[in-house]
Amino acid sequence: xxxxxxxxxxxxxxxxxxxxxxxxxxxxxxxxxxxxxxxxxxxxxxxxxxxxxxxxxxxxxxxxxxxxxxxxxxxxxxxxxxxxxxxxxxxxxxxxxxxxxxxxxxxxxxxxxxxxxxxxxxxxxxxxxxxxxxxxxxxxxxxxxxxxxxxxxxxxxxxxxxxxxxxxxxxxxxxxxxxxxxxxxxxxxxxxxxxxxxxxxxxxxxxxxxxxxxxxxxxxxxxxxxxxxxxxxxxxxxxxxxxxxxxxxxxxxxxxxxxxxxxxxxxxxxxxxxxxxxxxxxxxxxxxxxxxxxxxxxxxxxxxxxxxxxxxxxxxxxxxxxxxxxxxxxxxxxxxxxxxxxxxxxxxxxxxxxxxxxxxxxxxxxxxxxxxxxxxxxxxxxxxxxxxxxxxxxxxxxxxxxxxxxxxxxxxxxxxxxxxxxxxxxxxxxxxxxxxxxxxxxxxxxxxxx
Numbered sequence: 254x255x256x257x258x259x260x261x262x263x264x265x266x267x268x269x270x271x272x273x274x275x276x277x278x279x280x281x282x283x284x285x286x287x288x289x290x291x292x293x294x295x296x297x298x299x300x301x302x303x304x305x306x307x308x309x310x311x312x313x314x315x316x317x318x319x320x321x322x323x324x325x326x327x328x329x330x331x332x333x334x335x336x337x338x339x340x341x342x343x344x345x346x347x348x349x350x351x352x353x354x355x356x357x358x359x360x361x362x363x364x365x366x367x368x369x370x371x372x373x374x375x376x377x378x379x380x381x382x383x384x385x386x387x388x389x390x391x392x393x394x395x396x397x398x399x400x401x402x403x404x405x406x407x408x409x410x411x412x413x414x415x416x417x418x419x420x421x422x423x424x425x426x427x428x429x430x431x432x433x434x435x436x437x438x439x440x441x442x443x444x445x446x447x448x449x450x451x452x453x454x455x456x457x458x459x460x461x462x463x464x465x466x467x468x469x470x471x472x473x474x475x476x477x478x479x480x481x482x483x484x485x486x487x488x489x490x491x492x493x494x495x496x497x498x499x500x501x502x503x504x505x506x507x508x509x510x511x512x513x514x515x516x517x518x519x520x521x522x523x524x525x526x527x528x529x530x531x532x533x534x535x536x537x538x539x540x541x542x543x544x545x546x547x548x549x550x551x552x553x554x555x556x557x558x559x560x561x562x563x564x565x566x567x568x569x570x571x572x573x574x575x576x577x578x579x580x581x582x583x584x585x586x587x588x589x590x591x592x593x594x595x596x597x598x599x600x601x602x603x604x605x606x607x608x609x610x611x612x613x614x615x616x617x618x619x620x621x622x623x624x625x626x627x628x629x630x631x632x633x634x635x636x637x638x639x640x641x642x643x644x645x646x647x648x649x650x651x652x653x654x655x656x657x658x659x660x661x662x663x664x665x666x667x668x669x670x671x672x673x674x675x676x677x678x679x680x681x682x683x684x685x686x687x688x689x690x691x692x693x694x695x696x697x698x699x700x701x702x703x
Contacts, residue, residue, distance in 0.1 A: 314525060318449035318486065318509040319344050319417055326358050328447060328507060332412035335403075335444075337365040337396070337435055340373035341529040342417040342449075348372075349417055349449075354389040361391060362410055367418060367431045368397040369530045376531055376602050397427070401471060402434035405442055413445040416489075419529045422455035422480050423543040424464060425472040425660050428529070429488060433474050433498050436489065440504040450486030450511045454539055456518035457482040457698070459691055460629035462683045464662035473662055474498070478683070478690055479629045480543050486510065487697040495693065518623045531602030538563040541618045544632025550657035551650050553639065554613050558597030558606030565593050566635065567615020569608065570646050577616045579638045583676075587625030593617040630680050633666070637676040 322328075323344060334353070342349040350371060353359045364371050370381045371393055381397040394400075394407045403414070414435060418428040432448070439446040461479025475488075475497045483491065486508035493501045526536040533539045538556075542563040548555040556565035567573065573592035580590040594614050597606040618635075620626045640647050651657055651667065658664045669679045 314345075315452060315511070315521075317344075317451045317511045319349055319451075321511070322415075322447075322449050322509045323352065323356070326356070328509075329360075329413055329415065330358055331360075332445075333360050333362045333410055335363045335365060335408070335411045335414045336361060337367065337414060337416045337418060337431065339367060339369060339371055339418060339529065341419040341527045343527055346525075346527075350386065350389060350391065353415075354391060363392045363394055363407070365394050365396050365403060365407070365414070365435065368427045370397075373528070373531060374601070376604060396431050396435070401431070403438040403442075405438075408438060408442045408444050411444055413447060414439050415447045415449065416485070417449040417451075418485070419451050419527075420453065420485050421529065421533070421539050421542055422453040422458070422482070423546070424461075424475070424477050424479050424481060424662065425546065426529075426542075427471060429485065430471050430474045432485060432489060433492050436492065436504055436506070437498055437500050440501050443503075445505040445507070446489075448486045448489045448506070448508045450484050450508055452511060453482070453484050454518070454521060454536075455480050455482070455543060455628065456624075457694075458518070458627060459687050459694060460543075460627060460683075461687075462661060462663045462665060463686045463690055468658055468662050468664075470659050472659055478687060479660075479662065481690070482694050483697060484511070487694075491693065491697045494697070532557060532562040534602070535561065535564065537561075537620060540620050540623065540626065541628060541631075544628035544630070545618065545635065547632045547636050547657070547660060548639075550653040550660060551636070551639075552607070552646075552652050553650065554595075554597055554607045554615070556595070556597075557603035558600055558609060559595050561595075561617065562603070565595055565615060565617050566639070567593065567595065567613040568646070569611060569613050570643065571614045571639070572642065573614040573616055576638060576642055579642060580616065580634060583634055583638075585631055585634055586627060587620060587622035588631055589619050589621055590616040591619060630676075633679055634676045637670065637679070640670060 336350060336353060338349050340348055344352050350364055353361045364386060366381045369375050371386060375381060381395040383395045384393050386393050394403065396402065416432055416435065420426060420428050436446050458480050459478050459482040463476050463478055464473045475492060489506060489508060492498055493504060493506060521536045523536050528534045533542060538561065545555055545563045545566055548566050553566055553568040556562040559565060573594065577590040577592045593616060594612055596610065596612045597608050599605065599609060640650055643650050654667055657667050665682065666679055
């Protein structure tokens with residue numbers, strides 16, 4: 254997610270874009286050779302190279318709030334409905350937009366599109382146009398362009414907004430900003446707000462500095478850590494209960510709970526994964542994203558333009574073998590690193606990725622234990638080690654310092670890195686903030702959101 258300058262919108266029809274799952278290999282191995290990705294061919298990774306990255310899929314799929322809602326949609330029966338959703342808002346593999354449009358019990362009047370659009374076809378930072386969804390004929394209102402929140406005119410024909418955007422549990426993933434701003438608009442226009450909850454893939458893991466007010470942006474709306482350990486429904490209740498946004502005292506908020514939206518990490522098998530955004534095409538990439546996103550503020554590639562975005566990082570000057578060795582020697586929990594070379598190419602998700610057409614060297618991040626893996630701490634170690642081994646390139650590696658501050662929610666991480674602090678010292682510096690926020694989070698985890 255990248256902050257945008259306002260751009261005038263011209264309504265255009267939107268067509269559905271199919272999402273093709275990318276298989277993830279599972280196997281074992283301690284020190285594999287470098288993985289090489291051909292820019293002209295989808296990479297094929299031998300099974301001896303990518304370790305036990307993905308656990309066995311559960312016997313049954315996860316029951317989410319949308320399932321509960323569809324079993325009894327009485328909360329919206331007789332009311333005019335607007336839906337905030339995208340292609341990952343699915344029920345049994347079918348987009349919720351399509352399900353509600355076909356359901357005679359639901360009077361669906363409009364769909365509101367977050368970053369990437371209602372069908373998830375647009376790359377990060379691209380303006381989402383309004384228009385008509387061609388598959389259903391439902392009007393589409395953009396929440397990622399000139400407007401970041403529904404206007405009174407958009408809500409004039411509605412009684413209730415239903416929110417169902419699968420998330421990744423990271424403060425800077427823009428969907429939770431869309432949720433809060435839409436809650437404000439709903440409250441101001443006497444429109445009810447319903448959150449269809451889903452498990453947080455990162456579970457109850459809380460890491461990072463709490464966002465400082467001077468670093469607020471669309472990729473950081475609330476005083477919460479980088480990973481905040483709440484589901485979207487729990488976060489919505491906290492936004493209201495803690496007064497993190499103005500104007501919510503009169504909001505008619507309902508959370509339709511997911512029976513499995515507890516505090517545990519809920520790994521999603523690749524076979525059933527639908528990426529919430531184009532560059533999170535793999536469940537493994539979504540698990541790594543809250544940490545590897547730090548490299549978006551650098552001159553290094555984060556794997557955009559490959560089939561492993563946010564799982565691979567690299568640059569032409571990086572010695573992937575040395576970086577993997579350094580990181581593995583740190584014995585970080587639940588993860589190991591493998592050397593990799595890849596060549597970013599132009600894709601619909603990344604039309605102009607960093608180092609387009611240039612072979613780069615780096616590391617692949619392989620999660621070996623979902624329960625033990627700490628994405629933010631891992632990302633900090635990866636950034637610290639990259640700076641440590643960058644030689645003359647270290648001076649220019651962080652080329653977007655302001656964006657790094659927005660991601661971290663503070664300038665403290667950047668200044669500590671510049672001062673030569675260790676990754677362990679940086680992590681220790683936010684422990685008190687994590688403890689204080691955990692006390693807040695626990696109140697909403699215990700809330701019966703049914």
